[in-house]
Amino acid sequence: MNVAVAQSGGPTGVINASLLGVYKQALQWPQVEKVYGFLYGIEGILQDRPVVLNDLLDTPQKQEILRQTPSAALRSCRYKLPCADEDVTVYERIRNTLDRYGIEAFFYIGGNDSMDTVDKLSAYLRSVGSSIRVMGVPKTIDNDLVCTDHTPGYGSAAKFVATSMAEIIRDCTVYDLDSVTIVEIMGRDTGWLTAAAALPRLTGETAPHLIYLPEVPFSVSSFVDDVRRVQKKSRTVVVAVSEGVCVDTEDSYQSGKTDTFGHRYLSGIGKYLEQVVQREIGCKVRSVELNILQRCAAHILSLTDVQEAQRAGAAAVDAAMNGMTGGVVIFKRTDTPSYSVEMDAVPVSSVANRIKYVPREWMNESGNDILTIALEYIRPLVIGELPIRMADGMPEHFCIQSCDR
């Protein structure tokens, strides 16, 4: 028998560690012969674009380079499956392709939206009596998946955010003048990644002084009051703000466009607040958008995250080989005596299309800071560094093919 794997959704730093986990664990099962990868996610199955991972990953060196490569080595898509009762032909094409390659298990590494695909595809295959198993391997820097302690990808993004925040704090405290620095952090609906900006407090920093998550309504006038209050104690004010905060203003700084899943493309809260500070307070002000480096800065991966991502891929294989379909791997945390996670798998229907928010009680009453309990939750996820293979002063990357026309 053969198995297949594909990747979907926005990149992370460890989505390829999960790919490696699927590949290596699949070959632990004697009955598995080939591990196919499909390029460009589920679209690659529809377009019949397979690669044979047994060939591409045939040395430990290639596997190591794959593991340290950010973003989906098999490329990605944002394709949303129609409902099977609306358009069954798509499902039939997918089944035919999988059958043609002798694929009996398909692993989809992706975020919230990809789990919707796992849910629909596994349900269809069951309904037509196919024995092909479909399992989801979660990944998202957003950490907004329910039923799991955290998601692969989050720890590395959090490590980059925390490290960058500490460096920005160093940078913006050099001058002896009043200044405000606003750091805009990814997180469309949830503040998990923005909360990680507070990790430098563990090492004694007082900054960032203000932290705003999408979980709490954002008032521009309260923000200005907050900054003025901090300025009475500190000439340097550092603010961490989620891209997804909902602003109580008529200013149209958001583009309002939406992607295939109906999500709004966001940009500009940092620049917007920079203008607000300029206008209302008038001191030196700068905004920094950490931008896509948050999800692709694989030169500073969390070793914990890498190892867990690889284990998640392996756990999905074992679950499928033991007969499970329509499931997704989740993490259960133990903190006693020390941090560890156990892998488990649950029906994907229990996680698909749902969002896990930062608990309100992890924030302070004013909603402009997070509490120690949040730092205790995040800290173990950013620990450790993956040793990186370098070439010409840069991390080596695994690249399957060019995307030239």
Next chain:
Amino acid sequence: MNVAVAQSGGPTGVINASLLGVYKQALQWPQVEKVYGFLYGIEGILQDRPVVLNDLLDTPQKQEILRQTPSAALRSCRYKLPCADEDVTVYERIRNTLDRYGIEAFFYIGGNDSMDTVDKLSAYLRSVGSSIRVMGVPKTIDNDLVCTDHTPGYGSAAKFVATSMAEIIRDCTVYDLDSVTIVEIMGRDTGWLTAAAALPRLTGETAPHLIYLPEVPFSVSSFVDDVRRVQKKSRTVVVAVSEGVCVDTEDSYQSGKTDTFGHRYLSGIGKYLEQVVQREIGCKVRSVELNILQRCAAHILSLTDVQEAQRAGAAAVDAAMNGMTGGVVIFKRTDTPSYSVEMDAVPVSSVANRIKYVPREWMNESGNDILTIALEYIRPLVIGELPIRMADGMPEHFCIQSCDR
């Protein structure tokens, strides 16, 4: 006798390696007792804000942490000395403070503007018969100092730019659709740092496909033509553009404000070109501003840069102890049999207030790309990684005091 050191100008990742170099080398000279640091650059001398580095750096561990800390540990300023014949009182105050602490040599670690201070102050001290020596230790991520092969700080910034560019290339090639990604890179007047964005070519990347430096006039319509031409071969187009390119358009995307030295604050060429692509081409487009992380991302320092920065500090001490004043350390490169640099010192008047540009012949004829000769120049400067001491998953930082009021 005692000596003193201060830091000035914009932060870099290795300005503290130079500080460590000054400190350690000064103590190699038996006659040196105390090494003072003045906080906030030359302003710290005027305001009498010394610290005693012998106390603050009394263990190898503290020295290691200092060396890996970005941004000026002694803080910085952008204070511009008046001409001595306009206002001699400032110079008298500086001399009185130095004399009061028994300081016979003062080291100023800074960029182009700081060398102006070294020039003026040393000339004044000579003119009044003071034996106090003043030496400059160069630092600037911009690499725009004349008379030296390169500047401390450039290699680490270039390494971050090159690594980030490679990661951004991974990130933006995952989708099977036409896209343009514009990466805005620091460089007010010169394109040295933007040129480093091309380093991923050494490892086989074709991206970035277009590179624009301030050394060549920038035409918006040529830019659009360039992008369209690349799109015929590659669905993914990656552009590196210097913040300082001069745009041939009436659009007022630049704020036009100036700092103390008459430099314009720039921002927004990336966002501006994003809008141009949106309007003229209409495909998916994104701009990424690498922003201040370029100068403070000390978690990925170039070991070559760190070692050279430390040696530059040491060389300034030796030059001063051997009687030189009004000098600045420069680097001479040998490429045979392999890359190495020798330290030398030249009169600061020969480097102050001058700018070194990327040679026009290092760019292609169209002025939208750089040539292999530039990569050969940059490559050795980004090689090697400093092992980083971590705490709680983040690099440890050296911090002298808070800037709370």
